[in-house]
Amino acid sequence: MTRGRIRAKLQRSHLYTFSCLRPSNAGAEGPNLVQGSRIVHCNQPHLHQKKPLKYCSNFISTTKYNVVTFLPKAIFEQFRRVANLYFLLAAALSLTAISPFSAISMIAPLAFVVGLSMAKEALEDSRRFVQDMKVNLRKTSVHKGDGVFGYRPWHKIQVGDVVKVEKDQFFPADLLLLSSSYEDGICYVETMNLDGETNLKIKRCLEETVPLNDDESFKNFTGMIRCEDPNPSLYTFVGNLEYDGRVFSLDPGQILLRDSKLRNTAYVYAVVIFTGHDSKVLQNATDSPSKRSTIEKKMDYIIYILFTFLVVISLISSIGFAVKTKYQVPDWWYLQPQNTDNLFDPNRPALSGFYHLITALILYGYLIPISLYVSIEVVKVLQATFINQDINMFDEETGNPAQARTSNLNEELGQVDTILSDKTGTLTCNQMDFLKCSIAGTAYGVRSSEVELAAEKQMAIEEEEVDLSNFPMHRDSQHDSRRNVRRASEIELETVITSNVGNDQKPVIKGFNFEDGRLMNGNWIKEPKTDVHLLFFRILAICQTAIPELNEETGSCTYEAESPDEGAFLVAAREFGFEFCKRTQSSVVICERYPNPGQPVEREYKIMDILNFTSKRKRMSVIVRDEEGQILLLCKGADSIIFDRLSKNGRMYEEVTTKHLNEYGEAGLRTLALAYKMLEESEYATWNIEFQKAKACIGADREAMLERLSDMMERELILVGATAVEDKLQKGVPQCIDKLAQAGLKIWVLTGDKMETAINIGFACSLLRQGMKHICVTTMSLDSLSKDVKEAVKENILNQLTNASRMIEEEKDPHAAFALIIDGKTLTYALEDDIKHQFLGLAVACASVICCRVSPKQKAMVTRLVKEGTGKTTLAIGDGANDVGMIQEADIGVGISGVEGMQAVMASDFSIAQFRFLERLLVVHGHWCYKRIAQMVCYFFYKNIAFGLTLFYFEAFAAFSGQSVYDDWYMLLFNVLLTSLPVISLGVFEQDVSSEVCLQFPALYQQGPRNLFFNWYRILGWMGNGVYSSLIIFFLNIIIFYDQAFRAGGQTADMDTVGTTMFTCIIWAVNCQIALTMSHFTWIQHLLVWGSIVTWYLFLLLYGMTSPLISGNAYKLLVEVLGPAPIYWAATLLVTITCNLPYFAHISFQKCFNPMDHHVIQEIKYYKKDVEDQHMWTRERSKARHDTKIGFTARVEAKIRQLRGRLQKKHSSVAS
Secondary structure: OOOHHHHHHOOHHHOHHHHOOOOOOHHHHOOOOOOOOEEEEEOOHHHHOOOOOOOOOOOOOOOOOOOOOHHHHHHHHHOOOHHHHHHHHHHHHOOOOOOOOOHHHHHHHHHHHHHHHHHHHHHHHHHHHHHHHHHHOOEEEEEEEOOEEEEEEHHHOOOOOEEEEEOOOEOOOEEEEEEEOOOOOEEEEEOHHHHOOOOOEEEEOOHHHOOOOOHHHHOOOOEEEEEOOOOOOOOOOOEEEEEOOEEEEEOHHHEEOOOOEEEOOOEEEEEEEEOHHHOHHHHOOOOOOOOOOHHHHHHHHHHHHHHHHHHHHHHHHHHHHHHHHHHOHHHOHHHOHHHOOHHHOOOOHHHHHHHHHHHHHHHHHHHOOHHHHHHHHHHHHHHHHHHHOOHHHOEOOOOEOOEEOOOOOOHHHHHEEEEEEOOOOOOEEEEEEEEEEEEOOEEEOOOOOHHHHHHHHHHHHHHOOOOOOOOOOOHHHHHHHHHHHHHHHHHHOOOOOOOOOOHHHOOOEOOEOOOOOOOHHHHHHHOOOHHHHHHHHHHHHHOOOOEEEEOOOOOOEEEEOOOHHHHHHHHHHHHOOEEEEEEOOOEEEEEEOOOOOOOOEEEEEEEEEEEOOOOOOOEEEEEEEOOOOOEEEEEEEOHHHHHHOEOHHHOOOHHHHHHHHHHHHHOOOEEEEEEEEEEOHHHHHHHHHHHHHHHHOOOOOHHHHHHHHHHHHOOOEEEEEEEEEEEEEOOOHHHHHHHHHHOOOEEEEEOOOOHHHHHHHHHHOOOOOOOOEEEEEOOOOOOOOOHHHHHHHHHHHHHHHHHHHHHHHHOOOOOOOEEEEEEHHHHHHHOOOOOHHHHHHHHHHOOEEEEEOOOHHHHHHHHHHHHHHHOOEEEEEEOOHHHHHHHHHOOEEEEEOOOOOOHHHHHOOEEEOOOOHHHHHHHHHHHHHHHHHHHHHHHHHHHHHHHHHHHHHHHHHOOOOOOOOOOHHHHHHHHHHHOHHHHHHHHHHOOOOOHHHHHHOHHHHHHOOOOOOOOHHHHHHHHHHHHHHHHHHHHHHHHHHOOOOOOOOOOOOOHHHHHHHHHHHHHHHHHHHHHHHOOOOOHHHHHHHHHHHHHHHHHHHHHHHOOHHHHHHHOOHHHHHHOOOHHHHHHHHHHHHHHHHHHHHHHHHHHHHOOOHHHHHHHHHHOOHHHHOHHHHHHHHHHOOOOOOOOHHHHHHHHHHHHHHHHHHHHHHHHO
């Protein structure tokens, strides 16, 4: 619908709500003193194409590389890794005579590893580039000249451009508002992407630019802005506008910030001030940090250990070689020691030893797995692909899948200890539904909130598990008691049990989820105290500041309100028969269908004054005159505030309404109390004179005067009733939080919303519950900011923290739960160095933590405190630009790809469409990825130690000569082909349990945070296994082949025969080891594990068939030498079994006598006990929950304990 009709009739600033926002005439008061050098020529962008007035473009980029920097930066990133740097040096030395291997066998693997890693970096950065371009290619209407506007991509917008932004579009840059579709130049802005708040902000242009309200107006428009330089402050702006020969002061009220959205306004005209990375939202952004997982950091230490070990055995070889060279080489005439060079000089053994040290460092380099990094890169990319393609994390409504924007942190998903979550848009979907109400002491509304429904569902499950057998009562009494428990449960949750018959046939009404035949369709007329009901509905319809819009399709009005609550009240009033249909500059019109059904009446109420809602007042009032001339004050607000202002005769329904409000609060609903007051003409006239004087005042005490007069008027109220609206949670949020809590994760909520809203959502999500002790840490209001006052405030906060910590320590009830609630002002002090550790200690001791009214910077600071203070893995999740700092600061950042822009997603490591998908991302994919990467890395070190040490043992037998027992091609193919694919299949496909079981047994997740699969005990165990295998492979083969016939003809084995046999044993042993390690086999694993062994024989066959110039001593080695010799096959079988026997014995013993959680589940699933014995399966599931005090499970368990206590007391009283 067009805005012309509204525009012609409505000048919103005539209302008090908006007139107090009108900027003063800057020309009269003089311009601001501007601290900055930025000059903007309005409507003349061509003047900004040359320095010094050339500013940055509106193109944004969050990528790590560009075409020019990719090669140097990516190479630098690769060779920051110690192992890669070592192999680069080894590859360079392979070109010299001291290398034991050919150059190709050293350079090819390094080039392959580094090239693959760089290709992966390029792929991931290209995805960031695509996301950036989606933003850069958004279009907005820009003035092209001569009063003509045309669409242009965001990245081509320049400073000085005049843009026309239309309803529901994002602002492409930081803009100065010039005019809007409203006559008085106001517009509504949603800043949720900046501060997380959903209520609309009102911006208003200078009165002098209001006439610039159509395209033609800008044909000859010019002006100049002098303002501050780019800075990150979202809430300040200093500048002047020179226009029409005058200078006007500018303030934040005229500035439209990038990534905020135009709402409830058809269009605005504005001029661009800051573009691209100069805009305030991007000034708040930080460079994408380089994040590394815990396992990757620990890998560095393992590499250092192996490198130290490598140096030690190289020194041993070097010393051994020097000794041999000095004392024995002169006797070895066949080496011609008299004609040797420095590499083999008996006269200079120290120098020969030094050269041999370099040779040994290259020779034993296989201890450090060059392909480890590239294998991990490949595995992580494939893991990320599975995350991206998980159909269970695909949101059908938006069409958005989960996306791993970086694969470096996959395994970190399985080690999260604390989740720090935004609220608005992350936990909630910003939709309020009118659900219940209390009128004249009677509760209405039979539908249940999401909290109640989920709690009842969980109660039904848990109720069966209530064990009353320990109670000292007769068997029949037990039976009756079970029935009583069930009945008590029904009584406690009677509001939950509702009839859903016919619900599917009813059309869904946004904002209205109320059902009660006593009020609907005019039936309220039959209720007692009809006059109170009438007042209740009129307060809903009149006490608001929304704008109605006629929906031409349905014929009814829709509303664009400043808050979702207000919109829900208006929809409810409409459905009850009191439709707000029209607003003029001084009145509202309500179409009332009742009390005369069939004869709707339009009643006009003249608006005298509006006393607006603020977080401090916690209430809103409107003073109106009805058609009979009666003046009424209609008020809605927080029950604690309203009840304090009731008159003696206005408290008739207070007690019963309080009971209803408590029930609504327990159900996770947001509540408001409604009241009214009749005013005498003289009383209002006297008050209004004072109120108008206060409004006209421009002194420092203006707000205090208005507050005092408002408070004076809002006294002696009469209570009418209360409302309960449901802040609609995103689908599955309570269940997700419950599952994450059972998995042992701590959940903090960091929100910019006010404390009451945050607490309500806490109840809705079951982060808070009845019976939980709330610790609210607040600070006094500061009239002075002197040093002494600040110290007093800090001392007060420190005392609160200390007392709360003492209270928790002294609590003796094991089931007691505490919740910490703190606001942004208090947090400012709590995050200072001398207090923050006490704050963190208290927060960690609490079951849940809610920080409200926090700024984006505070979100990041809290995240850093938790990350550094606890030393554990943190995950931050949010959906708006105000969450970017938190997302980047956390070990893992998750962005919600909702409807509120892409800033959070672009800064994140993973993105999901709904909060509920976090459950699967962590509990399933996180658990799998952690165990896969941990087992894969341990196995890698095992196989390389098993292989590398055989070279060292052979050196001792070969006089430390630097001779390798293996062919160069064997060495080249060992990590690249013959053992790499099975380990990749382990990292990609391994599952200790299925995804369904992961979700049914959430406590399995704790294996990650406790680091059970990558602790030093397990790492050293695998290393020890590698050392053992190397000893068996080398010495058992030496024993078998030493000093005895190898073939039927009596020939003994030469070096190539022994080396090839040893290599065959290595291939068999390590591949059988990985087969024993795997819990889950698919055809892919079978193909890669056994295929690797087959590949070795095929290679040996084909390599032996090539020319002797290529194959050397391996020429027809398999066909003519090894294949016909039974001892070769027998040795392979014996060595393989002996190598794997200790691991097989260890794992068998562990599963029999000390099984881990997943071992028990695997056995239950293998023997199908989950199908045959459901009771046992249910019992095991209930045991597999981490002890938690938040979530539905904790809430239901608390309810069951309460019921048990009541039942036991009742039985005791009966027995006595």
